């Protein structure tokens with residue numbers, strides 16, 4: 001589905017990624033974990049075409065996507081639900097969904113909207129509210145719902161649990177599992193490593209812009225060094 | 234006294250509607266690009282010139298009723314000026330986007346001079362007659378002080394504003410414009426082709442400006458190459474007053490500025506015992522501009538534009 005090889009990227013002259021390799025196979029949940037500032041967000045942003053890439057290759061569904069503008073990458077079926085949710089605050093809930101809808105990918109707006117509202121009933125209830133009036137958890141639901149409007153084949157979620165209450169985190173992770181079962185491949189970036197490793201098939205640990213460890217999520221979960229570093233055990 | 238008041242009120246609404254239509258162009262462009270389009274007043278000026286050219290051409294061809302000639306010329310003026318706006322953004326502003334916010338703005342100042350000079354050279358610098366679209370007759374039912382032209386302007390302007398509001402709030406293209414006005418980065422991540430939203434804004438804004446120009450020229454029966462300069466600045470004031478970036482704000486600002494100006498001018502000579510005459514009309518708009526900038530820079534309906542949006546735009 002997605003192959004990243006030797007990705008070096010940064011902001012102007014500040015390089016932050018020093019050669020990232022990763023792969024997502026169809027139907028998998030891959031998690032990227034690592035400390036704050038390690039380069040997780042920058043990795044996703046480079047894949048999406050937002051952050052400047054110095055060198056390396058990115059292939060999505062066998063097609064090189066490096067250098068494409070972000071909107072064209074999304075239109076190919078690679079959606080990115082960004083860190084901090086980035087809800088359009090001046091639009092209503094439903095307008096946010098409409099903004100995220102991409103026609104011509106085989107499903108009508110009404111069809112996906114119904115699916116999103118079934119998944120998150122609170123969004124239906126508040127569909128005419130300004131997005132800025134929604135709580136953090138509701139905004140995260142809206143952000144995920146909005147990403148689904150693009151009919152993604154691969155969805156990248158950047159810290160979906162950030163700043164949310166434990167009950168809502170559980171709910172969000174339930175949804176991630178549901179999405180995976182429905183056939184969407186996923187990359188989940190998390191600082192909350194324990195929860196992410198529990199649902200993931202495969203994991204990459206990023207440290208200072210490099211991939212330090214990778215492996216089946218279970219192996220990584222039981223790696224004694226990582227336990228000490230990330231899982232606080 | 235009441236008749237006089239009614240007459241001034243209709244005048245204020247008509248001129249306010251014209252300011253509002255022009256202000257929409259300033260505000261929408263500022264919304265998606267954080268650019269003050271100093272060339273915008275020239276689209277207002279081009280409207281009546283292009284209309285007159287097309288209308289006389291069609292009339293000369295014969296074959297159609299003059300009303301139809303007029304209608305076709307109006308729609309075509311919108312489209313032509315709109316496309317000109319799209320082309321100017323594409324070739325004079327977009328290539329400069331990477332160089333910060335000042336560069337496109339200077340380019341806009343340059344375009345203003347280019348457009349105005351083009352008309353000056355081809356048509357001539359002197360004021361010329363503008364062919365009436367609607368015969369100006371007083372309406373007896375309203376005390377005979379209000380004319381068909383005034384009402385026509387008001388009706389057309391309100392129709393355009395309602396149409397724009399429906400478009401921007403109720404269609405996917407309209408949502409794209411509003412999304413792009415809030416964040417380019419987020420919009421592009423959602424798959425929105427931001428540059429198309431920008432082009433769309435540069436079609437609608439100048440097109441509305443051209444319509445306002447045709448209305449203004451209908452009101453006074455003449456047009457001249459410099460007509461966009463002062464009116465453009467006043468409409469810019471209206472956009473600031475309403476809150477630049479806000480579409481309802483531009484409409485509100487236009488009507489408010491029209492009212493302040495017309496009633497201020499009408500009552501100033503009375504209040505000042507004749508010492509200050511109606512020639513001070515232009516003072517009001519600029520006094521409003523200064524006061525708003527001093528005391529409420531975000532305008533009446535404006536939202537404070539976060540630096541984040543600007544940074545994100547540069548980044549993208």
Ligand SMILES: Nc1ncnc2c1ncn2[C@@H]1O[C@H](COP(=O)(O)OP(=O)(O)O)[C@@H](O)[C@H]1O
Nearest residue numbers: 011014016034035036037038039040041042043
């Ligand atoms: N817009 C930016 N400009 C410059 N440096 C940045 C920018 N965004 C992030 N960085 C730097 O890149 C590094 C990686 O950040 P990030 O990818 O956000 O890490 P993570 O998501 O793992 O917390 C950090 O050192 C951060 O300071």
Ligand SMILES: [Mg+2]
Nearest residue numbers: 040041042083
């Ligand atoms: Mg991050």
